[in-house]
Amino acid sequence: MIDPVGDPGALRAKADELRMAAGALGDLMMGLTAKVDAMLFVGPAGDRVREEMRRQRSVAQRSYATLIEVAARLDSTASAVEAEIHARRVAELRRLAEERDGD
Amino acid sequence: MMRIALDPTSIAVTTKSLVAGAAELSSLSARLRNGALPVMPYGTAAIVDAGIQQAAAGIHSIAVVLVEEATELARRVAMLRCGVAGGWDLTLLGRLFGIPGPSAGEAPRLPREFVEEQSIAWLAWLSEKGAGRLLGRLEEVNGLLEAAAADYDHALELFESGRYWDILMSKSEGAVPLEDFSHLFSQSKKLGILRTGARGLGVLGNVAGASLAFEHSAARSEMGRAFSAGGSLIFTRTAPLIAYDTVTGGAGTATADLLAVSLESVSDMEIELDELKAWSDANASGANGWMLQRYSQLGDAIGESDWLSMYETDDDGDLRLGPPWRWFD
Numbered sequence: 001m002i003d004p005v006g007d008p009g010a011l012r013a014k015a016d017e018l019r020m021a022a023g024a025l026g027d028l029m030m031g032l033t034a035k036v037d038a039m040l041f042v043g044p045a046g047d048r049v050r051e052e053m054r055r056q057r058s059v060a061q062r063s064y065a066t067l068i069e070v071a072a073r074l075d076s077t078a079s080a081v082e083a084e085i086h087a088r089r090v091a092e093l094r095r096l097a098e099e100r101d102g103d
Numbered sequence: 104m105m106r107i108a109l110d111p112t113s114i115a116v117t118t119k120s121l122v123a124g125a126a127e128l129s130s131l132s133a134r135l136r137n138g139a140l141p142v143m144p145y146g147t148a149a150i151v152d153a154g155i156q157q158a159a160a161g162i163h164s165i166a167v168v169l170v171e172e173a174t175e176l177a178r179r180v181a182m183l184r185c186g187v188a189g190g191w192d193l194t195l196l197g198r199l200f201g202i203p204g205p206s207a208g209e210a211p212r213l214p215r216e217f218v219e220e221q222s223i224a225w226l227a228w229l230s231e232k233g234a235g236r237l238l239g240r241l242e243e244v245n246g247l248l249e250a251a252a253a254d255y256d257h258a259l260e261l262f263e264s265g266r267y268w269d270i271l272m273s274k275s276e277g278a279v280p281l282e283d284f285s286h287l288f289s290q291s292k293k294l295g296i297l298r299t300g301a302r303g304l305g306v307l308g309n310v311a312g313a314s315l316a317f318e319h320s321a322a323r324s325e326m327g328r329a330f331s332a333g334g335s336l337i338f339t340r341t342a343p344l345i346a347y348d349t350v351t352g353g354a355g356t357a358t359a360d361l362l363a364v365s366l367e368s369v370s371d372m373e374i375e376l377d378e379l380k381a382w383s384d385a386n387a388s389g390a391n392g393w394m395l396q397r398y399s400q401l402g403d404a405i406g407e408s409d410w411l412s413m414y415e416t417d418d419d420g421d422l423r424l425g426p427p428w429r430w431f432d
Contacts, residue, residue, distance in 0.1 A: 010141030018155070021135055025128070025162060032124045032169070039117040049172055056165045063161035067135075070154035077147050 004084040011078035015071040022067035029060040114176050121173035128166035135159040 036053045039046065136159040140148055 005145075006143045007141055011143055014138075014141050017138070018135075021131060024131060028124055028127055028131075029165075032120060035117050035120045038113075040113040041117075049176065052168065052172055056168050059161050059165050063158040063165075066154050066158040066161070070151050070158070073147065073151060073154075074143075077143055077151075081143075 004081050004088065006077060006081035008078040008082045008085075011074045011081065015074035015078070018067045018071040018074070022064045022071070025060055025067070026064055029057050033057055118173045118176040121169045121176070125166040125169035125173065128162050128169070132159045132163040132166065135162070 033053055036050055039049075041049065135155050138155070140152060140155075143151070
């Protein structure tokens with residue numbers, strides 16, 4: 001019998017790591033956007049910088065969403081691996097019990 | 104009417120934030136890109152890895168853009184603080200932006216944004232230093248610039264007529280005669296450093312109605328005499344100018360430095376002029392690092408009360424901003 005592929009603990013740790021990265025990204029971009037918005041620079045060039053910052057925030061939001069999505073996939077993979085491990089343990093215990101009863 | 108307001112300090116602070124943010128984003132991107140994946144089913148691993156790499160690439164691209172934006176902001180603030188954006192520097196600054204300058208028979212082409220930003224920059228300078236510390240002459244010039252920014256067509260008319268200076272001056276109360284261009288330096292308590300050669304002076308000559316070239320020519324001959332007599336302060340034919348010169352070039356490429364210093368600043372500047380003589384000597388020997396240090400120190404010395412701008416010419420004779428200032432150290 002082939003063991004299930006994957007370490008649920010490591011998968012969940014990686015998922016947490018990605019969520020933390022996404023959180024850091026969100027916090028950082030929020031802070032930077034606030035700083036740029038607060039910058040006293042009224043005029044065409046100032047407007048252009050703020051507009052560029054908004055565009056980059058959109059890029060960041062996509063990266064954020066991707067990281068959260070990947071983290072969720074890792075969590076679900078961890079759950080699936082755990083379920084598979086559990087099922088195999090149950091099957092193994094059942095087989096051992098049947099062998100014992102047969103004796 | 105266009106609203107104009109900016110605070111160079113606020114922009115500088117934001118610039119630093121963008122640089123710091125870009126560094127953090129770059130680091131975050133690298134961690135994601137290089138982070139090890141735990142063991143998992145092959146198909147899942149491929150999807151997860153692709154997602155992470157995509158997110159990392161997006162984050163990296165943000166860092167790149169933020170650095171570009173920060174660089175642009177830094178450049179603007181540096182120019183503001185160098186006082187490059189004064190009224191008589193409009194055309195020169197145009198050349199910094201790659202806008203064709205007024206060579207013979209050619210009028211400068213200044214886009215709307217450029218005109219607007221010059222007005223903004225000039226206002227920023229006034230705001231930063233306190234308009235009360237500048238003489239009325241500059242406030243009048245500022246008013247003209249502000250009006251130019253508000254009325255772009257009029258501004259273009261001024262610039263493209265090739266008679267910007269004539270018009271600017273004639274519209275000022277108690278106008279400074281064009282041929283006495285150097286007087287404007289004294290009015291502004293400005294220290295102007297012009298590091299240029301014959302071709303750069305030609306450009307300036309066009310801008311300033313040849314008066315500066317005239318000044319330079321007069322200064323050079325007097326400088327020669329003064330230097331041979333061991334002096335370093337030169338009073339040119341138009342008294343407000345004090346010129347300091349060093350010849351650094353080789354055969355046929357003699358380069359001269361001209362410092363225009365207001366009379367009001369003389370007593371304060373004597374020490375700095377000694378420094379500048381040393382700077383020029385170092386320049387002649389190509390000690391660029393030392394030069395930059397001196398520029399920075401000079402900027403600090405002048406700091407609150409005076410205005411310094413500096414240009415130099417490149418090999419093609421085009422004017423450009425001199426070595427960078429260390430406003431962000």
